[in-house]
Amino acid sequence: MADSSLPLAGLRVLDISSFIAAPAAAVVLGDWGADVIKIESPDGDPNRTIMKDSGNYPKAEVNYPWQMDSRNKRSLVLDLKKPQARAALDKLIAGSDILICNFPPLVREKLGLSYEAVKAANPRLIYASLTGYGETGPDRDRPGFDATAYFARSGLLDAQRYEGGPPGVPGPAQGDRATAMTLVSSILMALIHRMKTGEGSWVGTSLLGNGLWSCGVIAQAALVGAFLPPRPPPDRPRSALGNIYRTSDDRWLQLTIVREDKLWGPLCSAIGHPEIVNDPRFAVQDERRRNSAALATIMRDAFAAHDYAYWLKALGTREITFGVISRPQDVPDDAQAVACGAIVDTAIPEVPRTLSNPIRLSFAEQRLANPAPALGQHSEEILREAGLSASDIAQLRAVEAIR
């Protein structure tokens, strides 16, 4: 049971969604105390097996993505395609505060899960909808994934590339997780509205809308006819002092020198080329820009001669500004990742640490992650809570509407 002082304690959430963005929003609500019931088809949420099914996932013995996206949920298997399941679903809706749904609109209509179809069962219900591309329009029924809807369709991937190269590469579920926070915000808006008016409502967001929101600066620019110039690759940068360099151990450093006047000398000494300080090709900023390819070549060879740890020290002691490009495997050992609350302990023995959601509150701690449910683990218990009798449950089982 969740601590009753958590801000969402006492709220019941039906998570009728699959994969990542919408279930991750339900995770966040659960983290802050909501009782989340995951309703799955007899096949289960395909996110249960995505680590195995997708070539783009890091592979492990333990099902870490499922643990992360389902922590603290209870699982009810209810086959919404079976008419016998409807009465049970209506009872669950009647006793819930929030329903999260990410079926495409057409499927929702077929299953009787549109907002109009469910609000009769509970006018106070907050219905949160996630789509790939919106609720109406020519692409409303197109299945949306974050790689397609959030990243590609929004123009993000096209913009995230070096001149002449292939489009950028999104990380697995990267846009989904960002979108989850928007879905949480929209649900919280609806809770405020319900507190003021007593009424439930529809709220929602789309992956496409979130992709465009995240690249809002360049999207706003495009709206006034302004476009980003293509980004030159690292071997011919616009400025050699605002460029990335590979170290001898195949890592990258991002120089971000804004105060060139102050740091040019220290940089030359850091890279072991004090003789170029007064080289007429590089002595002043305009010349350095004009000869950036030649300077980048000198710097590329210099950075490639030592490893990453060497450079951290060599640049750090001279107060030369640079950005760290961490590898995912560096993050777990980063004390600052723990300090900012990104990494927390769990009660799951095989996944002892996980990622907390990024919201921090002084007045409440996120719930400790308990193991994600097995498929249908809580079917019986949830249906009894919803007021179904033992014989109701047995009948549903007989027609395989539940498991």
Add this chain to the structure above:
Amino acid sequence: MNEAPEPLPLAGLVVLDISSFIAAPAAAVALADFGADVIKIEPPGEGDPHRHNYKSANYPRAEKQVNFPWQLDGRLKRSLALDLKKADARPVLERLIQRADVMIVNFPPATRERLRLTWEDIEAINPRLVYCSLTGYGETGPDRDRPGFDITAYFGRSGILDAARYEGGPPGLSLPAQGDRSTAMTLVAAILLGLRRRDRTGKGGWVGTSLYANGVWANGTSAAGALVGAKLPPRQSPDRPRNALTNLYRTRDDRWLQLLMVRDDRLWVPFCKLIGREDLPADPRFADREERKSYAADLFKELAPIFASKTYREWESILSGTGIPFGVIERLADVVVDEQARHAGIFADTGNPEVPRTVNNPIRLGFATPRMAGPPPTIGQHSAEILRELAYSETEIAALKKTGALG
């Protein structure tokens, strides 16, 4: 139906936006969109440095320079130019805090301490205040005072850029403010949780997030993998895919189409029919999922010339409505006229002739529509008006202007 529109959900709330650049101010924008009265407190003279970002070399350029990012991140706010370093400004600030509901800050912790703007400093002035803080790297720890920008804190430090690359290639690129704007939605959620708690208990409190934590959250699948020792396999370049059915293909007109057939157990046979290759399912190399992955290079060789034979618009019409997930790598020039973007409520008209359309925040509510934005404020445009609301006399206002505390 001529019902009076319902009040916006955040109508009546006063928000002090004491923040700069993008992530925190963008959260204040989202609150303003839904009805909050947002007062932006900025230093007299220069104002929020974000007012000048449109001149940055990393920002898109238009023929005619308009301050489009400021329209986006300053919309619906009132500007109060107040120099927080001046002692005379403090009573004004405290009077503002007394009647505010939410305060947003993004100074690094040490600066906040110097300006007496920590939650501990503020709580006594208004215990019902929801105090929201954004940092680059968190409120404590070795890097708490390091200035955080989205390219360093959200993208570089979290491992996103390292992962966002093809094997052997340079790290990925992030776009201006991309992580800032995602983080803004987390701040909104944090603030709303604070308001909910206040509604239930009468007490305010500190809420916040960091760019770093948001980057790690966005990169959560890879980061969770790293926590159990799993490593993201390097992304092979599009001509050497691990899975030819979730890969990029160049079309005849030199654009890219992204095939995303995750459920190839169901979709493989219909897909082959669609591309006119009914022979492929019978090929033992491609008979089932595991085989198709083992022979991804062979399958790529079959598919690449097929995709290269048609334009991407042709592919779009062939694949649409078939249930086969795909995405075009869209260009922003096309996105801004995309009919679907209009349906999804992504762009909105403004009342500012210089920047007639803007990007909506992605929250959609059945019971309210985001407010329409006029031009964003000039520095200190509302200084006198806001001080009058706080019951300052004209003489007092003039005196504050004279000391330079008020701009």
